Each structure stands twice: as C-alpha cells, then as structure tokens.
Amino acid sequence: MIGLAGTLIAGCDAPDMRPSRTEDRTAIARGRAAAERLGCGACHSLPGVDWPKGRVGPPLEGFASQAMIAGRLPNRPDILARFVRDAPSIVPGTAMPAIPMREADARDVAAWLLEDR
C-alpha cells in the first residue's frame, strides 16, 4: 500500500497522465484471451465478447477513456494491472475479488482494456 502511494505521488510529476496506449498487438490479443479464459465476463460486459455479459460490475467497453479505476485510482496500465489481479489490496471494500492469474496475464489484460478503440 505504501509502495503504491509512492508510485501515485511520483505519478503526479509525470508529464503524461493520460492512460498510455500500448501498441503491442500481441499483448492485447493475449489479454483478451486471458480475460475470456478467466471468465471476467461473469461480472462484466467485455469489448468484442458476445457472451457472457455479466452485470455485476461495470461494462468495460471504452475503459481506456475513463479517468479512474473503481472511482478511486488513476487509470494507468501499471495500476490497472494490479487492480485486475488483486483488487481488494488496493481498493479495500470492493466486491471484486482477487483473481488467480499470473502477473503477465494481468499486464496483458490491462493492455487490452486500455487499447485505443
């Protein structure tokens, strides 16, 4: 938590606060595959995925254009990657549980969600 606060403070000095858009197409493709394999659609409607379209959490189409994650944290790839993997550790009280996935999966899922559509 302290480490995260550090990165957040450091992040304020960064020149570019917009969600960074990765051009890594393979990471984006892997991210989509990971999201389907992990079943993110059980709670969320996912961009380009016909089924399942869960309604427990917010729809994730156009996620790149939103400023905050869960109304609490800046929408940056590194923070998003931590959030999708272990949301309760950085947003205490959230209904989104920690999801069993590798760190690389989390980075790919973040890249996919932040893809410029």
Place this chain on the structure above:
Amino acid sequence: MSGEGLSRALAGWPPPVLDPAGPYSEPVTRLAWVLLLGGFAVLAIVAAALAVALWGGPALKRRLGGDRAIWIGGFAFPVVVLTGLLVWGLTLTSQLSATGPHFGEMRVRVTGEMWWWRVSYFDGAGREIVRDANELHIPVGRPVMVELASADVVHSFWVPRLGGKMDMIPGRINTLRIQADAPGTYAGQCAEYCGGPHALMGFVVVAHAPDDFARWQAARTASVQPVGGRGRQLFEDFGCAACHAVRGTPANGLAGPDLTHVGSRRSLGAGILPNNRGTLAGWVADSQAIKPGNRMPAYKQLNAEELQAISAYLDSLK
C-alpha cells in the same frame, strides 16, 4: 478447449465429433466417415448418369434409359447398399448402448435437470457413494456405464470424444458406455433442446490415470472437514442451503447442485464458465445475466463484503 475445462464441446479443430478418444466414440466417427464418403460416391454416380443423359452419345443414352439400367441402378443398387449399411451400422453401434453393468464395472448415474446435470457414483452393491454435479471423473482405459435419467424434460447426454449420444427420457433409465484412453478433460453438451438456456448446459468429463483416480475417489469418499467462518454463516443465512447441499454442514437442499466440492470443479454454471473466486462471485450475484432463465435467482441484495465472503467460502469447498 481451454485448460480450465470450460466446455466447448463443438468447437476446435479437429472437431471433437471427428476426433474420438476411446473405443465407444471410434465406431461413431467411423460410421460418420463411411456415410459421408459413401454419400459422395453415390452423388458422383448420379451426377455421371445426369451427364450422360444431357450430353452422352445416342448409344450411351439408350443404355441408360433401358430396363436393365433401371433394374440395376434404381432397384438392386439401393437395396444392396442400404441393407448393407443398415446391418453394418446396427452391428457397429450395438455395443454403444449398454444392457447392464458387467461384473466390477464402474457405474454412475447422470440425471438431466433444467439446465444442469446431477451426478451419482455407485459402489459395487449399487449404493450411492458420491454426489456431484456437472462433472464426471473416470479412470482411463476402462469402460464406464452411465445410467441416464431425467428429472423434467428430455435432455441428451453427449460427450463427443468419449461415446455416442443418448437421450435422457423422464421416467426411463437409458444406458451408455463411455471410455477415455488418455487422461484429460473432455467436454460434453446437452444435445436435445430442453428449453431456455439449453445451449448453456455443458458438462465436463475428467479422465484420470488409475493412481490419480484412486486418490480422487479416496478423497471424495472420505468424511469432509466442514469449514466455517463468515462465508458459511452467510450461505446459511441467505437461504442458499434451501437448494444446495454441503456435506458435513446443515446445508442439505436437493433442488440444486451439491456444492460439497464446488471449489474443485473444472467449471461453473454447468460447464460454461471457468471456476474461480471471480466467476463464483459473478454467478452468485447475478447468474441470470450469464445464463438467463436458470433456476437460481440473482442475489443482488448482497453487499460487497458479503459477496466476497460467500464466494471465498464456495471457493474453499475443494
């Protein structure tokens, strides 16, 4: 098919229906190929006759239109081919439906419900020893006799890589043998329209090497150590136990799937979702968004902490 055993019974290449993994699916695939290729051969003969009729010389046309050609091509050929196919097909597939268990053969019962599968394992004396749902564990290399029943409407049990397809008829027990020759996860699917979310009624068969299967069986037949905590308390307070059983706890509902080992299942929602904390939470909070019409109501009255606790509890039921 994904490693999580998410049911994709009809997807992938080669198509599972043409990719047999045991002696009870191999005849089905062979029959399918023979019918397909034989059909093409007959089509080619008919097309050739048509070509002769359109563009053939007068001598050929005369022969094609003669009595002899009609008796041979229009009568003798179909009678011989269709009779041969009928006898061969029935002989080939006669071993697929089982008449009764062989001595010492593993016997299970799968009951189709709208829209999931109730699974019971029997011991040699015919007593039920394990209850489960939506997943069947079998040892490799041994035939397993599956008794097929239905609790409501007609369903059809179909695990394409392991055996034939057999209807589940209310008031009847049909029997089918399946066998897997290699360890792995094999997807199944309800193959008879049974209403609403029929397409989301999947099934998973997990084939184990003999030692692994013995371990699995020992773990399942052992008495369970009930886990407690807030999740279990909420599970009972919110009425989940009215429909679901968790062995070793007061939860003893029979209407829905037995959840004693839900955390160790390969899939959730009857073979349709991967099984983890996230999908468990999503299913509990609003299964209607995922599988519209299924008989479990959406539990939208849970707050975040309660949902976390219940899904953690379910995930812990290994």
